[in-house]
Amino acid sequence: MKTWRRPSWFALLLTAAGMLLFVRLGCWQLHRADEKQQLLDRYAQAAQAPVQPFAAAAARRPAAAFPRYEVRGRYLADRIYLLDNPRHDARGGVEVYVPLRRDGDDALLLVDQGFLPGNGSDQPPQLPALERGPVQLHGLYVPPPGVGYRMGGNALRRQTRWPKTTVYLDLPQLAADLGTSVYPRVLALDADRGSIYQRQHVLDVGSMPPARHRAYAFQWFTFAVAALVIFVLRHRKPRSRDVSQP
Structure with missing residues (x-):
């Protein structure tokens, strides 16, 4: 007995397009995280x-x-x-x-x-x-x-x-x-131990530090997995059980 319903072309295209979009957004967030991390690293090295x-x-x-x-x-x-x-x-x-x-x-x-x-x-x-x-x-x-x-x-x-x-x-x-x-x-x-000022300067990378970009990337990848799971569940037939006669 078949346990899989044949999906329509629309369902296939919609799921594929959604997964591709979510994966691309996740990769873009990872790329932005790497860019900002490299910027922060260069800033830290510049002090020396x-x-x-x-x-x-x-x-x-x-x-x-x-x-x-x-x-x-x-x-x-x-x-x-x-x-x-x-x-x-x-x-x-x-x-x-x-x-x-x-x-x-x-x-x-x-x-x-x-x-x-x-x-x-x-x-x-x-x-x-x-x-x-x-x-x-x-x-x-x-x-x-x-x-x-x-x-x-x-x-x-x-x-x-x-x-x-x-x-x-x-x-x-x-x-x-x-x-x-x-x-x-x-x-x-530069930092000065004899100064009353605190000079632990932090580079301003806006409201999106690398860790937040990585969190958003994980979120987009989760959406891609969720789209695939929903597609599978909607096209899987429930197994029918044989009821034997007494």
């Missing part, structure tokens, strides 16, 4: 790379993804920006950014000082004093953190006192606020 003069970045686009530069200049100590409650810390706090002017350069370089944890109140933490004279800095030249959702418009324009606080870092808005051009990346300073 040799220091290069920043003039290379000023003259042309850096060849390395995350070059490590040495920069000389003076802080604009009265123009401090606070990125409120960065994503890498759950306790609350601010990431501190200060513009730096290099000698003979009209463009400003935004320097990421590091993270200061919250103090349990609505007020920002106390900021340590900045050097007023020439400084020599070392750090990674990295893209600014993602802006996410721009809720509430340009908060910098409405603030008249410094330091200014923002929930996202938009370099064109900062350039307009400072009245001069700003480099398209920021200098994330």
Whole structure:
């Protein structure tokens, strides 16, 4: 006795198309996970790379993804920006950014000082004093953190006192606020045990880190298996039992 119903061409094509789509989506998620993991690995390795003069970045686009530069200049100590409650810390706090002017350069370089944890109140933490004279800095030249959702418009324009606080870092808005051009990346300073700032910088890969991409890949592959199981169950005949007469 046959235990299998002959499927229609429509059912075959629909199941095959669905499985192919789910598998392709799963493979795409795995590919994105590998790309982001490689990006994170390069970022981690860049912290140990040799220091290069920043003039290379000023003259042309850096060849390395995350070059490590040495920069000389003076802080604009009265123009401090606070990125409120960065994503890498759950306790609350601010990431501190200060513009730096290099000698003979009209463009400003935004320097990421590091993270200061919250103090349990609505007020920002106390900021340590900045050097007023020439400084020599070392750090990674990295893209600014993602802006996410721009809720509430340009908060910098409405603030008249410094330091200014923002929930996202938009370099064109900062350039307009400072009245001069700003480099398209920021200098994330190297870790310093003697500094009050926490400088465990994490590369911003958006809301989809590699682990989440892999989780979505597993989900799509599960859908492909589920489509095959549903197809088999719908076309399998139940076995009939012989009922013997007494």
